[in-house]
Amino acid sequence: MADIDVNDPELKYLVVSRDTFEDPASQAEWTQKRLVWIPHSEHGFVAAGIKGEVGDEVEVEIADTGKRVRVAKDDIQKMNPPKFNKVEDMAELTCLNEASVLYNLKERYYSGLIYTYSGLFCVVVNPYRRLPIYTEKVIEMYKGKKRHEMPPHVFAITDCAYRSMLQDREDQSILCTGESGAGKTENTKKVIQYLAYVAASKSKGGASGEDLHLQQQQLVQQQQQQHIGNVFKPVSTVLMLE
Template identity: 40%
Template sequence: MEERGFLPLRANDADDLCNLPELGEDTILVNLRTRFMRCQIYTYAGSILVAINPFRFLPIYNPRYVQLYAGRRLGELEPHIFAVADAAYHSMLRERSHQCLVITGESGSGKTQSTNFLIHHLTALSQRGYTSGVERTILGAGPVLEAFGNAKTAYNNNSSRFGKFIQVNYWDNGTVRGAVVEKYLLEKSRLVSQEKRERNYHVFYYLLAGMSEDEKAALHLSHPSAYTYLTHKERHGHPNVNGQDTAEMNLGAGDSEELKHDYERLKLAMEMVGFLPETCKQIFTIISAILSLGNISFRLKSVREEAVEVDGPEAITIVSKLLKVEESMLYEALTSRKAVAVDERLILPLRLAEVR
């Protein structure tokens, strides 16, 4: 990519696809490619901002750019995500009406990062010379949501596996009053199965790489290759990717230091959001129990019976300790189900296909 100065230039016709002399697929793609090669990753299409992920850091998001785009009319300077955020913020104050910013795109296009830039800019506009706890809490929620809802995929190292709706509320003077974050369509199937060259949710790897040996011992944590949910194994422990476990493929040696840093960042973010130390400990305990649950396998009690039993007690013993439940109760919950028939409560054994 050609290097250039990162100062906002005056707008020109190439900044807005609607101003092209000929509007077609070829001219749009040529214009976007030309701008991208000049490190101009943003282009307008009317009031829509088209962003192309550069997959590298560009120094166009520092406080100087916040000031440069503050109060500017959309299209007055080069296209930038700060310009869109600034226009929405000042329209809200001027018109006293709600504003909505929609971010959409393919996996790896930069939606998560664009959301972070918008939140940073909106909170910077509302601070009015000081930083309140509300702004810090909103910014701290990002790493927490990413840890529990993002995963490494074949196309994106930090792919959001859920939809996210963020509502930022303001006082009349433009300062942030609070925020509501809602997530939906969480990809729950990823927890138990991932595609080749893909990983489970980040938080599992954060704990295994970032915790001290004493902390891991207290939670009965081991190495990623010890867990079915992290190795692409079938429920009976047989590998399903080229006959090899894939934990090492999914968690390379070079990732260790970065994951340790991410674990510390997660703990700091959870504290910033308001999680108490005891609550964090309980959450991490549940995460550890989930990993061990994936290692519980089952077998038929006998050839003639369809009822199942746990194949090996080690994992169920660990889970019962972590969740602080009686091992017999956990065993019953995993191998049977309750039903009601004519005011009579029945306990029916689960079949092998039902427990997998």
């Protein structure tokens, strides 16, 4: 990743320090308790430590309550070591299962990190509030950077498509998909915002007031097009929004 100050308060919604996840004590606790994920009727999955095996069942102790229960072996899902907490790309998880994916997305979301990669995809969880991660400063940070050099962001996806268009001279598409209210429209606006800014900077050496006004016009045009219909093109990049 590029040289980013993780202690910069303006970047707290983009990147998290990994130092806290390298704690030997946390690793030792994870190993000692043999922590796993078990299904839970209210919370989906909860952490539990394995205490023993009885036939096709496993006796576990729920981490939060200390309650002991028996669950079928097939219902247990492995838990990743603490060093993978809030990982930016879930393809890097040692144990890639439903419980681990949901936990990682939840932990990142509670930390204000709404963008998470999942291999070629970028998963976005609607924060239902405004975050200061779409400013000109942030655009400049992502401009011209490779995807792995920066934290997950719609700007990284957009820049990748934009650079591929320039270098390969081929059409590119970004697909924002998700259920109603997931944030498809808002992220589409951010795609247009980034493209307008970067294209203006490339042609004139910087985004002037007139260029920024053009960005606003393009956003208005995009909103008007929603009343007409959607245009689908071959997909090169996909955003999944929840």
